[in-house]
Amino acid sequence: MSGHGDPIRMSSQKCGPLSGVAEVPGDKSISHRALILGALSVGETKITGLLEGEDVLDTAKAMRAFGATVTQHGPGEWSVQGVGVGGFAEPEQVIDCGNSGTGVRLIMGCMATSDITATFTGDGSLRKRPMGRVTDPIALFGAKAYGRQGGRLPMTVVGAADPAPVTYTTPMASAQVKSAVLLAGLNAPGQTVVIEKVATRDHTERMLRGFGADVTVEDTNEGHKITLQGRPELVAQTVAVPRDPSSAAFPVCAALIVPGSDITVPGVSQNPTRNGLFITLKEMGGDIEFLNEREEGGEPVADLRVRHSALHGIEVPEDRAASMIDEYPVLSVVAAFATGKTVMKGVHELRVKESDRIDAMARGLEANGITIEEDEDTLIVHGMGQDGVPGGGVAATHLDHRIAMSFMILGLAAQKPVSVDDGSPIATSFPIFEPLLNGLGAKITRD
Ligand SMILES: O=C(O)C1=C[C@@H](OP(=O)(O)O)[C@@H](O)[C@H](O)C1
Numbered sequence: 001m002s003g004h005g006d007p008i009r010m011s012s013q014k015c016g017p018l019s020g021v022a023e024v025p026g027d028k029s030i031s032h033r034a035l036i037l038g039a040l041s042v043g044e045t046k047i048t049g050l051l052e053g054e055d056v057l058d059t060a061k062a063m064r065a066f067g068a069t070v071t072q073h074g075p076g077e078w079s080v081q082g083v084g085v086g087g088f089a090e091p092e093q094v095i096d097c098g099n100s101g102t103g104v105r106l107i108m109g110c111m112a113t114s115d116i117t118a119t120f121t122g123d124g125s126l127r128k129r130p131m132g133r134v135t136d137p138i139a140l141f142g143a144k145a146y147g148r149q150g151g152r153l154p155m156t157v158v159g160a161a162d163p164a165p166v167t168y169t170t171p172m173a174s175a176q177v178k179s180a181v182l183l184a185g186l187n188a189p190g191q192t193v194v195i196e197k198v199a200t201r202d203h204t205e206r207m208l209r210g211f212g213a214d215v216t217v218e219d220t221n222e223g224h225k226i227t228l229q230g231r232p233e234l235v236a237q238t239v240a241v242p243r244d245p246s247s248a249a250f251p252v253c254a255a256l257i258v259p260g261s262d263i264t265v266p267g268v269s270q271n272p273t274r275n276g277l278f279i280t281l282k283e284m285g286g287d288i289e290f291l292n293e294r295e296e297g298g299e300p301v302a303d304l305r306v307r308h309s310a311l312h313g314i315e316v317p318e319d320r321a322a323s324m325i326d327e328y329p330v331l332s333v334v335a336a337f338a339t340g341k342t343v344m345k346g347v348h349e350l351r352v353k354e355s356d357r358i359d360a361m362a363r364g365l366e367a368n369g370i371t372i373e374e375d376e377d378t379l380i381v382h383g384m385g386q387d388g389v390p391g392g393g394v395a396a397t398h399l400d401h402r403i404a405m406s407f408m409i410l411g412l413a414a415q416k417p418v419s420v421d422d423g424s425p426i427a428t429s430f431p432i433f434e435p436l437l438n439g440l441g442a443k444i445t446r447d
């Protein structure tokens with residue numbers, strides 16, 4: 001979808017203690033990959049717990065456009081009849097990835113080594129985001145890309161008819177770039193190697209192995225090195241998508257800042273490439289217990305019991321950034337209720353997400369009476385303590401779901417209500433955000 005319809009103004013206000021069980025939807029990263037790897041496999045992949053957010057639904061549509069049969073059977077229950085590695089058909093229409101960087105970048109990767117041409121676009125946010133980070137490495141396979149100035153969408157990718165395998169060191173910490181290269185490598189003969197200086201979320205590697213590819217991972221002097229043997233036959237799988245830790249972040253943070261709260265968030269991934277926020281919140285004094293640790297859908301998971309806590313600011317280590325990159329907006333909200341300052345360094349990647357998240361959080365926090373400092377790579381929030389956050393402001397969300405949800409959490413414990421100009425993008429990743437939070441006792445309304 002390249003539009004979100006009319007903006008939805010939303011507000012939240014101080015509420016009583018949150019309690020109950022917060023069952024957050026399926027993981028967005030794994031949902032995209034389940035559909036894509038299902039489409040690249042032979043046979044029928046069955047998926048349960050798929051996130052039915054707009055981002056993932058756009059990827060489902062795209063996989064149909066490339067020739068896979070994608071069917072919904074019930075809530076979260078989907079099947080994909082794949083076309084096999086190298087079996088993609090040329091889409092007849094423009095592929096619209098809506099708001100989703102993950103969708104467009106992974107799909108560009110997996111069509112780049114087929115002898116087909118596809119044109120991609122997205123909404124007003126996605127059309128501003130840089131695609132050169134994917135078109136540079138796919139050019140090494142022999143693909144060509146023609147986009148707008150600055151490597152922006154809309155963009156046409158002409159896949160390589162005779163792809164060569166590639167060794168590529170990612171210039172930025174990005175699982176999307178790593179994944180695009182690995183997916184392109186599937187249809188190149190020989191070994192494709194990706195080296196990343198900092199390990200990013202590893203769902204592509206784990207799932208490629210699960211679908212039968214030969215993938216090895218090693219830590220070398222050059223960095224974290226992933227080697228894929230090209231032209232495997234991927235075999236359809238059954239995928240149970242675990243719950244999304246990036247969505248769990250919202251009820252967890254709400255419970256920490258709303259006095260008297262005590263909630264449980266079951267089945268949250270503890271994958272070490274995704275759990276940086278929970279480690280950070282514990283360091284700030286957050287009362288989070290990890291119960292019933294187990295494995296679900298190939299991911300380590302735990303049930304989180306979270307109680308309201310007195311928090312103090314910390315300096316978040318830079319090397320943790322990749323493992324919590326989508327969680328900095330809501331962390332900066334929690335930091336406002338802590339004592340002392342919270343320093344978030346090494347976060348320049350936030351500037352090229354659905355919005356410039358450093359700027360969007362900084363402006364919205366200031367509008368709610370919170371003091372911040374920022375530079376290109378840093379956000380510092382000066383904590384005002386449990387009862388000191390004024391609120392009363394309106395934050396601009398810039399088509400960014402995480403900015404919208406973060407400010408709705410802020411209002412639950414601020415002195416005055418907090419509003420956002422447009423909450424409609426929340427449907428991209430967490431369509432049940434409002435009923436889920438309100439079911440715990442939150443007060444989030446549409447104006
Ligand atoms: O690979 C993925 O599924 C994702 C990777 C991250 O993006 P980058 O690769 O740009 O860091 C993250 O922000 C995004 O929400 C999902």
Ligand SMILES: C=C(OP(=O)(O)O)C(=O)O
Nearest residue numbers: 099100101102103326353
């Ligand atoms: C950055 C995000 O997603 P994407 O890059 O897929 O748009 C996100 O969900 O926070």
